[in-house]
Every structure is written in structure tokens, then in C-alpha cells.
Amino acid sequence: MKRFLAALRARNLEFVRDRSALSWAFVMPVLIVLGFGFGLSGEPAPQYKVGVLGPAEPRPVFLDTPHIGFVPLTDAAAARTKVERHQIDLLVEPAARRYWVNTESPRGALAERLLRGSDGGAAWTRETLSGRVIRYVDWLIPGLLAMNMMWSALYGVGYVLVRYRKNGVLKRLRATPLNAVEFLAAQVASRLLLVLTVSTLVYAGTDALVGFAMFGSYLNLLLVFALGATSLIGIGLVVASRLATEEMADGLLNLISWPMMFLSGIWFSLEGMHPWVLALARLFPLTHVTDAARAIMIDGAGLAQIAPQLGVLAAFSLVGLGLGAALFRWE
Amino acid sequence: MGDILEVHDLVKEYPGLRAVDGVSFSIAPGTCFGLLGPNGAGKTTTIEMLEGIKTPSAGRILYRGEPLGARFRREAGIMFQSTALQDFLTVRECLCFFGALYPRQVPFDELVHTCALGEFLDRDNRKLSGGQRQRLLLAIALVNDPELVFLDEPTTGLDPQARRNFWALIESIKARGKTVVLTTHYMEEAYQLCDAIAIMDRGRIIARGTPDALLAAHFDDRILQLPREDLAGRGLPAGFAVFERRESVEISTRDVDAALAALLAAGVPLARLSVRSRTLEDLFLELTGRELRA
Numbered sequence: 001m002k003r004f005l006a007a008l009r010a011r012n013l014e015f016v017r018d019r020s021a022l023s024w025a026f027v028m029p030v031l032i033v034l035g036f037g038f039g040l041s042g043e044p045a046p047q048y049k050v051g052v053l054g055p056a057e058p059r060p061v062f063l064d065t066p067h068i069g070f071v072p073l074t075d076a077a078a079a080r081t082k083v084e085r086h087q088i089d090l091l092v093e094p095a096a097r098r099y100w101v102n103t104e105s106p107r108g109a110l111a112e113r114l115l116r117g118s119d120g121g122a123a124w125t126r127e128t129l130s131g132r133v134i135r136y137v138d139w140l141i142p143g144l145l146a147m148n149m150m151w152s153a154l155y156g157v158g159y160v161l162v163r164y165r166k167n168g169v170l171k172r173l174r175a176t177p178l179n180a181v182e183f184l185a186a187q188v189a190s191r192l193l194l195v196l197t198v199s200t201l202v203y204a205g206t207d208a209l210v211g212f213a214m215f216g217s218y219l220n221l222l223l224v225f226a227l228g229a230t231s232l233i234g235i236g237l238v239v240a241s242r243l244a245t246e247e248m249a250d251g252l253l254n255l256i257s258w259p260m261m262f263l264s265g266i267w268f269s270l271e272g273m274h275p276w277v278l279a280l281a282r283l284f285p286l287t288h289v290t291d292a293a294r295a296i297m298i299d300g301a302g303l304a305q306i307a308p309q310l311g312v313l314a315a316f317s318l319v320g321l322g323l324g325a326a327l328f329r330w331e
Numbered sequence: 332m333g334d335i336l337e338v339h340d341l342v343k344e345y346p347g348l349r350a351v352d353g354v355s356f357s358i359a360p361g362t363c364f365g366l367l368g369p370n371g372a373g374k375t376t377t378i379e380m381l382e383g384i385k386t387p388s389a390g391r392i393l394y395r396g397e398p399l400g401a402r403f404r405r406e407a408g409i410m411f412q413s414t415a416l417q418d419f420l421t422v423r424e425c426l427c428f429f430g431a432l433y434p435r436q437v438p439f440d441e442l443v444h445t446c447a448l449g450e451f452l453d454r455d456n457r458k459l460s461g462g463q464r465q466r467l468l469l470a471i472a473l474v475n476d477p478e479l480v481f482l483d484e485p486t487t488g489l490d491p492q493a494r495r496n497f498w499a500l501i502e503s504i505k506a507r508g509k510t511v512v513l514t515t516h517y518m519e520e521a522y523q524l525c526d527a528i529a530i531m532d533r534g535r536i537i538a539r540g541t542p543d544a545l546l547a548a549h550f551d552d553r554i555l556q557l558p559r560e561d562l563a564g565r566g567l568p569a570g571f572a573v574f575e576r577r578e579s580v581e582i583s584t585r586d587v588d589a590a591l592a593a594l595l596a597a598g599v600p601l602a603r604l605s606v607r608s609r610t611l612e613d614l615f616l617e618l619t620g621r622e623l624r625a
Binding site for chain 1: 383401404405407409411413415417429433434471
């Protein structure tokens with residue numbers, strides 16, 4: 001028991017005196033509580049999202065159903081696309097007593113039951129979306145590929161640089177003619193090659209296993225992923241530019257990667273979210289990667305349509321790499 | 332030909348600590364310069380400023396008359412006290428990587444032969460023994476055929492055999508006309524290898540010169556050593572400085588003949604007597620004090 005207590009005390013002292021580990025241990029829970037508090041305050045999150053096309057007249061009883069989020073929409077074509085893309089579960093047009101449902105969507109089928117149960121189903125005309133109907137998996141895959149890339153890009157450079165700094169690899173290299181830009185460029189290029197190779201393999205493997213939609217150009221998709229990976233590596237570079245402990249780097253990278261994972265529209269559509277959340281999401285490179293990849297894979301978008309995302313990602317990359325190189329210290 | 336490295340009034344300050352406090356010296360080409368001192372004396376801080384790794388708070392360092400720059404990085408070879416190499420690289424890959432960073436390189440086979448790396452060329456660098464690892468780090472320091480080689484406590488932690496092998500390596504570097512800057516806290520090592528030494532303590536140089544000149548300047552005595560039991564019960568002759576050890580007694584004298592005569596007169600058996608001259612270790616302890624320091 002005495003030995004146990006001695007070991008416990010030594011480990012506690014070590015932890016308490018390691019400021020970075022200690023502060024993360026307290027900062028992360030606070031941030032998580034605040035995040036949930038903000039996300040879950042007020043009304044509980046709606047279970048279904050239903051688009052309402054045109055005026056809600058005559059007002060159907062269905063629109064009073066609790067726990068369904070109703071999103072007013074005006075553009076009929078765009079609204080139908082949202083149903084196809086699983087961004088909304090159901091689209092209703094009260095004036096024409098019509099609704100659209102995606103036959104591939106389980107949530108759509110349940111929302112449809114609720115509509116027909118509450119408003120006497122016979123009065124509504126059912127429209128199913130035919131043609132290029134997108135399954136949830138088709139919608140999910142671009143985001144999953146992007147997320148997989150994010151972990152590798154952020155940690156692969158950031159964490160490793162901090163470890164090199166801590167264990168003396170950087171010190172040794174500093175004493176050679178190798179300069180910082182050459183060294184960092186090599187790290188970025190190495191990780192970029194790895195990320196793109198792994199993404200290609202994951203893409204091919206997933207396609208062979210589940211099969212998903214790909215209506216666009218592979219070259220454009222590669223471009224989106226290359227720029228996306230570069231911008232994420234840039235973030236890793238900035239984080240790693242001066243830190244000397246892995247605990248600190250780990251905490252900072254977690255702080256960046258977890259919100260990015262949930263708020264980049266990978267898992268669920270950000271349709272109807274709080275404007276602040278949407279504004280935050282635009283700051284994440286991952287949001288733009290996911291948007292552009294979905295546009296290419298699902299809609300067959302060409303370079304012109306994804307130009308805005310490419311522009312943003314290129315800007316992120318330049319700023320990240322530039323700042324990372326400027327802030328970089330060997331020690 | 333001028334000095335290859337000149338150091339003028341070098342200072343390094345950390346918050347609350349003046350680690351190096353006004354150090355000046357110069358090193359002639361083709362010599363081995365030893366920087367000695369107890370732990371915490373400022374040796375490593377000084378050598379890391381010379382290597383261009385740490386920026387001095389004040390003072391100047393000139394390599395061939397110019398501030399440290401691109402030429403210095405091309406022509407210097409550095410072996411750090413503690414350093415890591417990238418994981419998973421074999422000895423061969425480490426050498427090739429570092430070699431590629433320099434315009435001029437030693438032929439690979441020559442380097443492998445010099446540092447005796449042949450037996451473990453394809454082993455992961457993390458799986459080497461202490462002596463093998465030091466030889467690899469030395470080989471990396473020599474990969475660019477440097478004019479000036481820095482070795483920061485290169486033999487710390489090595490067993491006596493490995494240490495002697497390492498000394499032979501350093502001798503072979505000197506034999507090729509290279510200049511060597513060495514820190515160590517092994518006095519025997521400094522005496523064996525160094526043409527000139529500087530002893531540092533608390534951030535300052537407290538003695539400088541060739542090892543023999545330093546010894547001659549500080550000591551003019553000899554040490555007579557006798558087993559303690561041979562002296563038991565006999566009064567020691569007066570007028571000698573005596574150091575008592577666990578099993579022996581050391582007597583310092585300037586006149587060995589007179590001391591021996593006095594011992595004989597006192598009836599001390601001299602069969603187990605040994606006479607030695609002063610060593611750098613004596614000098615080091617005399618200059619830096621014998622008290623234990625943190």
C-alpha cells in the first residue's frame with residue numbers, strides 16, 4: 001500500500017507539473033460542456049427536417065408536429081435537389097397539397113408516415129424523386145474520405161515536427177546546410193504524397209465494397225483533395241511551428257480537429273443550423289473539401305462550379321504554409 | 332595561417348542565470364582544443380554557441396575571420412551530446428541522408444571503414460549499442476569531410492574499451508589535419524587527446540594552456556603513495572602535505588629524495604611505495620574545488 005501510494009503521488013506530481021497536459025485536462029471538458037450547452041440549449045434538436053415550398057396556406061396540421069424542423073424554401077428545383085441529397089427528409093408544398101420523398105431515404109419514409117397520419121393522407125399527392133436519386137452512402141462517402149485525410153494531414157506533420165523538436169532531430173538538422181524552407185517543404189510533400197495515396201486506396205476499396213456515385217472527373221477530385229490536404233497540413237505546420245511538447249500539440253490539434261469533424265457537414269447536413277455554426281463551418285477547410293467533393297461526385301460538377309471552393313482552399317494553403325514557415329523555429 | 336576559430340567575450344544569459352560569462356579563446360588549425368569543467372560549468376552552452384545552435388547574448392565568434400555563416404555550416408562537423416535520428420532509418424540510410432545535405436562528401440566506404448560501421452550498416456539506428464551509436468554520430472559529423480569537428484562529451488556513458496576505441500578514432504581525425512573541439516569531464520581523455528585545454532567553472536574560463544604547461548604552472552610536487560598499514564603506528568615526518576585515503580596515504584613533496592630519507596629514518600617499509608606526478612584530475616579538482624555541487 002505504501003508503495004502504491006508513493007507511485008500514485010509521483011505520477012500525480014508529474015501530471016500536475018506538466019502544465020500543458022494539466023491545462024488540456026481542464027480546458028477540454030469546459031469546452032465540451034460549453035459546446036453542448038450552446039448546441040443543445042433551448043429546443044431539443046429536431047428529429048426530422050422538412051422543407052416547406054411556397055406559402056404555408058392552407059396551413060396543414062402537419063406543420064405543427066413537434067420535433068420536426070420546418071425549413072421554408074422558394075426554389076422548387078433546388079428544394080427537390082435537397083431531398084435527393086438527403087439534406088432534407090421531405091419536401092411539402094401546402095398550396096398544391098403535394099409532397100416529394102426520396103425513396104432511398106429511411107428518414108423520408110418515416111416523415112412521410114407522419115404527414116399522412118396527421119393530415120388525412122388521401123388529400124396529398126405523393127411525388128417520388130426518380131432519376132438520379134442519391135443514397136445516404138453516396139452523400140456520406142465524400143465527407144468520410146475528407147475526414148480520413150484530415151487526421152493524417154493534421155497529425156502527420158504537426159505531431160511529428162514537435163517530436164523532432166523535442167528529441168533533437170531538428171537540432172541535428174539545424175547544424176547542416178539544410179534550411180528551414182527546404183526541410184518543411186520535404187515534410188509537406190512527403191505527407192501530401194502519403195495522404196493522396198491512402199485516399200486513393202480508401203476510395204478504391206470503399207467503391208469495391210459498397211459502390212457509390214461518381215459523376216464527375218477523377219482529376220478534379222484529386223485536385224480538391226490535394227488542395228484540401230495542403231491546407232490542413234498548413235494548419236498542422238502552424239500549430240507545430242514553435243511547440244516543444246507533444247501534449248500541447250496533441251491538445252491543440254484535438255481542439256481544431258474535433259469541431260472540424262462535427263461541423264464540416266460530414267455526418268449530417270448543416271441545413272437550418274444556427275448562423276454562427278454556419279459561419280464557423282466556413283472557416284474549416286474540411287467544409288470546403290466536403291462541399292466540392294460532393295459537388296463533383298454527386299452532381300458531376302466541373303471546375304467552374306467548384307472554383308469558389310478551390311479558391312478558398314488555395315488561399316488556406318498559402319496562408320497556412322507561409323505562416324507555418326515564417327513562425328517555424330528549430331528549437 | 333590565422334586561427335580557425337576565435338571567440339571574443341562570449342556571454343549567454345538565461346533568466347536568472349549567466350550560463351557563460353565572458354569567455355574568450357582561439358583555436359589554431361589542426362589542433363585539438365579541450366573544454367573541461369564540472370557539470371553545469373557552461374561547457375555545452377559554450378560549444379553550442381560555437382556550433383551556431385545557440386545565439387550568444389553578447390560576444391563574437393569568428394570562423395576563419397568571418398561570422399558563422401553558410402561556409403561554416405558546410406565545413407563544420409558536429410556531434411551533439413544528445414541527439415536523435417529519424418526513426419526506422421538504418422545506419423546506411425542515415426549516412427546517405429546527411430551526406431546528401433552537403434556539397435562535399437567523404438567517400439562512403441572510407442567513412443564506414445574509419446568509424447567501423449561495417450558490421451551494422453543495415454541495422455535500425457535505434458537498435459545500436461552505446462559505442463556503435465556514438466560511432467554512427469561521429470560518422471555523421473564527419474560525412475562532409477569537415478575542417479572543424481565539434482565533439483560534445485563523445486565518450487560519456489561508454490565502457491572503457493569503447494572509450495579507448497573512440498580515442499583512436501579521434502586521433503585518426505587529428506592525423507588528417509582536422510581541427511577538433513572537444514568537451515569532456517574525463518581528464519584522462521583530455522590529456523590523451525588535447526593540444527590545448529581550457530577549464531571552465533561557473534561560466535568562466537579559469538585556466539588555459541597545454542596540459543603539461545598547466546600542470547607545470549600549478550604543481551611542482553610529486554605524490555608518494557603508501558599503503559596505510561605500512562605507516563601505522565609510525566610518526567610521519569613533519570613538513571609534508573598528507574592526504575589520507577581509505578587504504579592508502581598520499582604525501583606531497585617537492586623533494587622526493589628528502590621525503591624518502593625521512594620515511595626511511597622513521598622506519599617505514601618502502602617496498603610498496605609508488606611515486607606519481609600530478610595529473611589533470613588533480614589540477615581539475617584543485618581549481619574547481621572538491622565540494623559536491625548540484
